[in-house]
Each structure stands twice: as C-alpha cells, then as structure tokens.
Amino acid sequence: MATFGVIVFPGSNCDHDAYHAMKHIMNSNVKFLWHKDTDLSGIDFLIV
Numbered sequence: 001m002a003t004f005g006v007i008v009f010p011g012s013n014c015d016h017d018a019y020h021a022m023k024h025i026m027n028s029n030v031k032f033l034w035h036k037d038t039d040l041s042g043i044d045f046l047i048v
Contacts, residue, residue: 007046
C-alpha cells in the first residue's frame with residue numbers, strides 16, 4: 001500500500017484535514033512531515 005506524506009507548515013491549518021481524509025476515508029498509510037524534513041524515504045506521495 002502506498003504511503004502518503006502530509007507536509008506541515010507553520011501557520012497552516014489544513015494538514016490535519018488532509019491526514020484525516022487519507023487515513024480514515026481512503027484507509028491509506030499516512031505520515032506527517034515537518035516542512036524542514038529532508039528524509040522522504042518510505043513516502044510515495046506528498047500532499048502540500
């Protein structure tokens with residue numbers, strides 16, 4: 001199964017909505033990524 005990464009930016013407010021949609025509605029693997037993270041290993045798709 002593909003793993004989605006949701007990028008978290010300071011001051012943004014839709015990252016939790018994107019996480020919820022991918023995790024609970026699409027039943028996908030999903031992980032929060034801080035905007036300064038450089039290691040994207042294991043992430044197949046990014047949500048900005």
